[in-house]
Amino acid sequence: MIRLTDITLTFPDGDGRVTAVDRVSLTGRPGTVTGITGPSGSGKSSLLAVAATLIRPDTGQVLIDDVDATLLDRAEAAELRRTSIGIVFQQSNLIPSLTAREQLCVMTELGGRAGRRARAKTSARADGLLDAVGLADQRGRRPHELSGGQRQRVNIARALMNDPGVLLIDEPTSALDQERGASIMELILRLTDQLDTSTLLVTHDLVHLPRMHAVLRLVDGRIADPVPAR
Numbered sequence: 001m002i003r004l005t006d007i008t009l010t011f012p013d014g015d016g017r018v019t020a021v022d023r024v025s026l027t028g029r030p031g032t033v034t035g036i037t038g039p040s041g042s043g044k045s046s047l048l049a050v051a052a053t054l055i056r057p058d059t060g061q062v063l064i065d066d067v068d069a070t071l072l073d074r075a076e077a078a079e080l081r082r083t084s085i086g087i088v089f090q091q092s093n094l095i096p097s098l099t100a101r102e103q104l105c106v107m108t109e110l111g112g113r114a115g116r117r118a119r120a121k122t123s124a125r126a127d128g129l130l131d132a133v134g135l136a137d138q139r140g141r142r143p144h145e146l147s148g149g150q151r152q153r154v155n156i157a158r159a160l161m162n163d164p165g166v167l168l169i170d171e172p173t174s175a176l177d178q179e180r181g182a183s184i185m186e187l188i189l190r191l192t193d194q195l196d197t198s199t200l201l202v203t204h205d206l207v208h209l210p211r212m213h214a215v216l217r218l219v220d221g222r223i224a225d226p227v228p229a230r
């Protein structure tokens, strides 16, 4: 579960400050996808960065599974991200030299689990997730040997490796054609349901909004009129 309460975020802008997010509140419940949409510059990515605990807001509370992330120091926030938040950024940041399977395994190895039994568990989870995203046959391939849609599937599987309660995704379909985009969206909806994640998804692609459980539209950093969702 993720709950953002009364979030305001400003950035320095010349002599003054620009308000990127203006008193926004939202709740993402387990097993649901909440869409965040709005025009360019409306604060979508800024809000997602706050939810990801990557930027501390000027005011407001960021509750991740009942922990207020705004009260944590950098190391504590990094640990919360590692254990509780899966993040899929707009630009794929897969490691070129690693196979799809290794991209996933490296996520739990970062946490320092190294024993033989732990490694077997990591491998089994990686294989299960690659299967779930439809890449069981491609697990030995490196990023340059995968299509854009397949790389996006690896990104999503990797974000789920540590079994996070919260999944944050920025523009997952922007680099894909309509058919591949629709299939990535189906995948996100299915995994959200199966793994019971609280998923927040930034998109300006209106065709996907009716599939989401809730939609929040930002204009100039503020929540605008509600958009019909399913």
Ligand SMILES: Nc1ncnc2c1ncn2[C@@H]1O[C@H](COP(=O)(O)OP(=O)(O)OP(=O)(O)O)[C@@H](O)[C@H]1O
Pocket (backbone or CB within 6 Å): 011, 012, 018, 019, 020, 038, 039, 040, 041, 042, 043, 044, 045, 046, 047, 204
């Ligand atoms: N690091 C930064 N420093 C200064 N201003 C910033 C910074 N990041 C974002 N902004 C400003 O905050 C506002 C919101 O930007 P943000 O990137 O969150 O919008 P967005 O809705 O995600 O846009 P897009 O759809 O184009 O990605 C904009 O006015 C932007 O110029």
